[in-house]
Amino acid sequence: xxxxxxxxxxxxxxxxxxxxxxxxxxxxxxxxxxxxxxxxxxxxxxxxxxxxxxxxxxxxxxxxxxxxxxxxxxxxxxxxxxxxxxxxxxxxxxxxxxxxxxxxxxxxxxxxxxxxxxxxxxxxxxxxxxxxxxxxxxxxxxxxxxxxxxxxxxxxxxxxxxxxxxxxxxxxxxxxxxxxxxxxxxxxxxxxxxxxxxxxxxxxxxxxxxxxxxxxxxxxxxxxxxxxxxxxxxxxxxxxxxxxxxxxxxxxxxxxxxxxxxxxxxx
Numbered sequence: 001x002x003x004x005x006x007x008x009x010x011x012x013x014x015x016x017x018x019x020x021x022x023x024x025x026x027x028x029x030x031x032x033x034x035x036x037x038x039x040x041x042x043x044x045x046x047x048x049x050x051x052x053x054x055x056x057x058x059x060x061x062x063x064x065x066x067x068x069x070x071x072x073x074x075x076x077x078x079x080x081x082x083x084x085x086x087x088x089x090x091x092x093x094x095x096x097x098x099x100x101x102x103x104x105x106x107x108x109x110x111x112x113x114x115x116x117x118x119x120x121x122x123x124x125x126x127x128x129x130x131x132x133x134x135x136x137x138x139x140x141x142x143x144x145x146x147x148x149x150x151x152x153x154x155x156x157x158x159x160x161x162x163x164x165x166x167x168x169x170x171x172x173x174x175x176x177x178x179x180x181x182x183x184x185x186x187x188x189x190x191x192x193x194x195x196x197x198x199x200x201x202x203x204x205x206x207x208x209x210x211x212x213x214x215x216x217x218x219x220x221x222x223x224x225x226x227x228x229x230x231x232x233x234x235x236x237x238x239x240x241x242x243x244x245x246x247x248x249x250x251x252x253x254x255x256x257x258x259x260x261x262x263x264x265x266x267x
Contacts, residue, residue, distance in 0.1 A: 015083060017042040017184055017214035018063060023077035025058060025067065032058045034238045036077070040231075045206060045215045047229035047246065049222065051261065055238040056218045060186050063216070064100040065093060082183055098125050101177030103187040107169035109161035109176075114153050117161045117172055118143050122179035143175040148205055167198030171205060185209065187217040191224065203228045222262055226250050234258045 016039045023036035033055050040046050048056040058067065065086065067073045078085050086096050098121075110117050118140045131139075140157065144150040149171045153164070161172055170190060177185065187206070191199040206215060206228060219225050225232055225246065232246040234257070242249060242258045253259045 015042065016040055017082060018216065019080040020059070020062075021078050021080070023059075023062065023079060024075070025062060026074045027070070028072045032238050033062070036240055038233065038240060038243065040214065040216060042082075042214050043211050044230040045210050045217060045228060046231045046233060047225040048216065048218045048233050048235060049220075049225050049261070050235035050241075052220070054235045056235055057188055058238075059235070060188055060216060060218050061102075063184070063186055064097050064102055066102065094125075098180050099182050100184045100186060101174075101180075101182040103170070103174055103177070103185065103190045105189045106193045107166055107173050109164070109169050109172055112161065113158045114161050114164070114172060115140050115157040118175050118179065121176055125180045139179050143178045144172075146178055146209070147171040147175040148201075148208065149175060165198070167194055167201050170194065170198070170202055174205065174209075182213065184214045184216065187215060189218055189220065191219075191221070199224070222250075234261060236261070 018038070018040040020036045020038045023033055024031065025033040036055075036059060048060065050056055061067045062075065063079055063081065063086070067075070075087065078087050080086070081096075081100060085091070086100075110120060112120075115136075119136055122136075122139060141150060141154070144153060149168060152168065153159075156163075161169065164172060170193075174185070190206070191202050194202060203224065206217070209215060210230070217229065229246050232244060232249045233240060234242045234249065234253075234255075236257055242253060242255050244254070249258065250262055253262065
């Protein structure tokens, strides 16, 4: 397991991975995000917590611009990812989604083989370059090793991805992102469909990936946020209430609203 501390990781990170500045978002006439100002450090795991409907997933999906698929979404303010304004007019959406991978609540493997799943994003983004079969084999092995799945599936790469357990499918969905070398991994409740054993396995994987990737994770599970993140952001009614190191937020929260939530008084 990767045992590096957040401080050690950030010694090698001279800037923030994600910076939101005065971000406001509306679904039609309903405002879902209010003046979001956040600086999210490179190379660590940051959890977004808060009651349902508080804006966690909306903010997460703003970072790779998935919200724009809805024609009635309006956004003001900006988000920088590694010092690039991803909402600038000259930014290509395909490049944004190349550098910012997304993992959803339920595993969503493609209805193809394990190998084809891993190579899907790579072939899509690298279609102008030539790769040999040996190159592809190396990419598949490297990606599956990173998600701690290689030993389990190396002899069944041509089996259908849906033949895997839910835990393995979720790991495969993460592996599918890695060949395009993203900077940031967004995870929207990545363990919500898993049993306790699968949850523990995916949490172990997420911890292994910290340092190499910046990970921003939405979770409703307070125990998960506490054990599987370096920093934690508490949101309420579309606003950021508090952003601290995880241990500090759970032990000595600065705001009464945060304390009420983590102690189960609402949400």
